[in-house]
Amino acid sequence: MMAAMAAITEIPGPKGLPLLGSALDLQRDSLDAFLRARREYGDVVRISAGPPGLRTVLHCVFSAEGAQQVLASQAANFRKDNQFYEELRLSAGNGLLTSQDADYLRQRRLIQPLFTKRQVDGYATAVTLEADGTVERWRDAPDGVVDVVREMDRLALRTVSRILFGADVEAAVDVIHDNFPVISKYVTLRGYSPVNPPRSWPLPANRRAEAATRAVYAICDRIIAERRAAEATGPTTDDDLLSLLSRASSEEDGSLDADELRDQVLVFLLAGHETTATSMAFALHLLARHPEAQKRAHAEADRLPSGRTPSAADLDELPYLTRVLKEAMRLYPAAPVVGRRSVEAAEVGGHLIPAGADVLVLPWVTHRHPDLWDDPERFDPDRFTPDREAARHRYAWFPFGGGPRACIGQHFSMLESVLAVAALLRSYELEALDTEVPLAAGITLQATGPARVRVRART
Numbered sequence: 028m029m030a031a032m033a034a035i036t037e038i039p040g041p042k043g044l045p046l047l048g049s050a051l052d053l054q055r056d057s058l059d060a061f062l063r064a065r066r067e068y069g070d071v072v073r074i075s076a077g078p079p080g081l082r083t084v085l086h087c088v089f090s091a092e093g094a095q096q097v098l099a100s101q102a103a104n105f106r107k108d109n110q111f112y113e114e115l116r117l118s119a120g121n122g123l124l125t126s127q128d129a130d131y132l133r134q135r136r137l138i139q140p141l142f143t144k145r146q147v148d149g150y151a152t153a154v155t156l157e158a159d160g161t162v163e164r165w166r167d168a169p170d171g172v173v174d175v176v177r178e179m180d181r182l183a184l185r186t187v188s189r190i191l192f193g194a195d196v197e198a199a200v201d202v203i204h205d206n207f208p209v210i211s212k213y214v215t216l217r218g219y220s221p222v223n224p225p226r227s228w229p230l231p232a233n234r235r236a237e238a239a240t241r242a243v244y245a246i247c248d249r250i251i252a253e254r255r256a257a258e259a260t261g262p263t264t265d266d267d268l269l270s271l272l273s274r275a276s277s278e279e280d281g282s283l284d285a286d287e288l289r290d291q292v293l294v295f296l297l298a299g300h301e302t303t304a305t306s307m308a309f310a311l312h313l314l315a316r317h318p319e320a321q322k323r324a325h326a327e328a329d330r331l332p333s334g335r336t337p338s339a340a341d342l343d344e345l346p347y348l349t350r351v352l353k354e355a356m357r358l359y360p361a362a363p364v365v366g367r368r369s370v371e372a373a374e375v376g377g378h379l380i381p382a383g384a385d386v387l388v389l390p391w392v393t394h395r396h397p398d399l400w401d402d403p404e405r406f407d408p409d410r411f412t413p414d415r416e417a418a419r420h421r422y423a424w425f426p427f428g429g430g431p432r433a434c435i436g437q438h439f440s441m442l443e444s445v446l447a448v449a450a451l452l453r454s455y456e457l458e459a460l461d462t463e464v465p466l467a468a469g470i471t472l473q474a475t476g477p478a479r480v481r482v483r484a485r486t
C-alpha cells in the first residue's frame with residue numbers, strides 16, 4: 028500500500044489566466060485545448076476554468092489504461108453524477124443513457140434483448156430504404172454538389188426514426204429536426220457553465236428550450252398513445268422498436284410505462300442520430316479526399332450482388348468499408364469527451380483523483396495519442412486490420428465508450444453506417460470541395476461548417 032501511495036504524484040496542468048484559469052482556451056476551442064494539455068502536461072491533467080469560487084476543475088485522463096480504469100475497472104467509482112448528465116436528465120428524461128442504479132439495471136435488462144445482433148440485423152430494411160432515398164435524392168443535387176454533413180444528418184435522423192416509429196416516421200422527423208438542436212445547445216451550455224440561472228426563470232433561453240422539449244414530448248406521447256390504443260384492441264404485429272419496447276416485459280421487471288417509454292424513445296433519438304450522422308459524414312468526406320481509398324471502397328462495394336441494395340448479410344463482405352468507418356470514428360469520434368464524477372478518491376495513471384471530482388476521458392485525444400498511433404493525423408483505414416487491432420490496447424480506440432455503460436447501439440450504428448456508405452458508393456464517385464471542416468464539441472462532435480462534395484453518378 029505504501030509503495031503504491033509513493034508513486035502517486037500531484038496532477039499537473041496549465042495555470043491559465045489569474046482570474047479565469049483556462050476558461051477562454053476552453054471556450055475558444057476546447058478540442059484543441061485538450062490536445063495541447065496532453066502534449067504539455069502528460070496523461071492525467073488538471074484544468075481549471077472560471078473565477079475563484081465559481082471554478083470548474085476538470086481532471087482529464089488521456090491514456091488508454093486511464094480510460095479503461097475510469098470506464099471499466101473502476102466504473103462503480105466514476106458515476107454519471109456530473110452536471111452535464113444532470114442537465115441531460117432534466118431535458119431528455121431518465122432513459123437508458125442517463126439513468127443509474129436500480130432504474131438503470133431494470134431498463135437495461137428490458138431493452139438489451141432488442142439490441143442483439145439478430146434483432147439489429149432486422150433493422151437493416153429501414154437502413155436500406157432510407158439509403159436508397161438518399162441515392163435518389165442526390166440525382167437532383169444542384170450542380171451535383173451536396174453537403175455531406177447535412178445529408179447524413181437527414182439520413183441518420185430518418186433511419187433511426189423509421190426504426191423507432193415504423194410507418195409513423197414522417198410525423199416525427201420534422202418536429203425532431205426543428206427542436207433537437209435547441210435542446211442540444213441548451214444542455215451543452217448549461218452542462219459546462221459554472222453557474223446557471225434556474226430553469227424556471229422566464230428567460231428567453233429557458234422558454235425556447237422548454238418549448239422545444241414540449242414539442243418533442245408531444246409528438247412522442249402522441250405516437251405512443253396511438254400504439255397503446257391499437258394494442259388495447261388486440262395483439263399487434265408491428266415490429267418497429269417502439270412496439271418492441273412497448274411489449275418488452277419480464278416477471279421481475281414488469282414493463283415500461285408511457286413516461287418511461289417516452290424517455291427511451293428520446294434517448295434513442297438523441298444518442299442514435301447525430302452520432303451516426305457524424306461518422307457517416309466524415310467517412311464520406313475522407314473518402315472524397317482520398318481517391319486511392321475511395322477506389323478500394325468502390326471495388327469492394329461493387330463486388331456485392333447487383334440489382335439490390337446491400338443488406339445485413341453483406342456486412343461480412345465489406346471489411347475495407349468497415350475499416351474506413353472505424354478510421355473515420357478514430358479521427359472524428361462522435362462523442363469526443365465522456366464525463367464522470369468520482370465518488371471516492373482514486374488512483375488513476377499514477378495520480379490521485381480526489382473524491383467528488385469531475386473526470387473526463389477523451390476519445391478525441393486518446394485516438395491521436397502518439398504512443399498508440401503512428402502519424403496520428405493521417406487517414407489510414409488499414410490501422411484496423413484484425414492483426415493490427417489485436418496488437419493495440421483495448422482502449423486505444425473507444426468511440427462507443429466502454430465498461431458497463433458502453434453504447435448499446437454500436438452494432439446497429441456500424442450496420443447502418445457501413446451499409447449506407449456502401450449504397451452511396453455503388454452509385455456515386457465523390458470529390459471533396461472543402462478540405463477542412465471546422466469542428467466544435469456539443470453533446471456530440473459537431474461540424475460547424477459544410478463538407479461539400481461533388482457527386483458524380485457512376486455508370
Ligand code: HEM
Pocket residue numbers: 123124125135187294295298299300302303306360361362365366426427428429431432433434435436437439440
Ligand atoms: C457512431 C455512433 C455512436 C457513437 C459514437 C455512440 C457513442 C456512445 C458512447 C460514447 C456512449 C457512452 C456514454 C458514456 O459512457 O457516458 C454511448 C451510450 C449509449 N448509446 Fe451510443 N453511440 C452511437 C450510436 C448509438 C445508436 C445508433 C444508439 C441507439 C439506437 C445509441 C444509444 C446509446 C445508448 C442507449 C447509450 C447508453 C447505454 C447505457 O448506458 O447502457 N448510440 N454511445
